[in-house]
Amino acid sequence: MRKYLIAGLLVWMPLGITFLVVRAVVGFLDKLVLVLPDAYQPSNLFGFNIPGLGVLIAIALVLATGMFMANLLGRRLIHAWESVLARIPLVRSIYTGVKQVMEAVLAADAKSFRKVLLVEYPRKGVWSLAFMTSSDLGEVQDKTAADVVSVFVPTTPNPTSGFVLMVPEHEVIYLDMSVEDGLKMIISMGVVVPDNTLYRLKQQSGAAVQPDTERQ
16 A cells, blocks of 8 residues: 555656646746736636746746847847836846846856856765856966856755855865756755766776866
């Protein structure tokens, strides 16, 4: 009975949690329908609400904004808008910080959160999973003797909080696992361990496992 119960839970629990998360996201985005005029509200047009319509509106809004930003007029208007925001003390700090983070993470040539690392934290001999956030540290690099990299050590099971560490690059171990696999391992508190077939194949072939910086 215990074996069958666990097997059933392994089927229904992931499905149930996925359904609840998707429903919460869709329900939140469906509130975008409220931006439409009353005459164009689905409840007024069709007599009933359309689940998921807010998702379509959000996608259309993001695409339209991107297309608008791609032309000269759009860039000028955004620049003027940002100039206004830059004069508001609190808003300026929040907006600038969020924009810089988004540009660093989403840029096509961005290096942030592209590599999974092992660092000795919180003490020597204890290893923690981390994500490389930057190798260009400006003043921090100028005032340290060794070449350092910025890494983010997330907490578990909530990876959105954590610690930013400046670690000497020679003390960092680069892993072959993807960022997605690293996040799975952190969120699962180490229960879900990525398959290391790639690493074993390299070892069997006699190829040295080198850091990404050396491979590049």
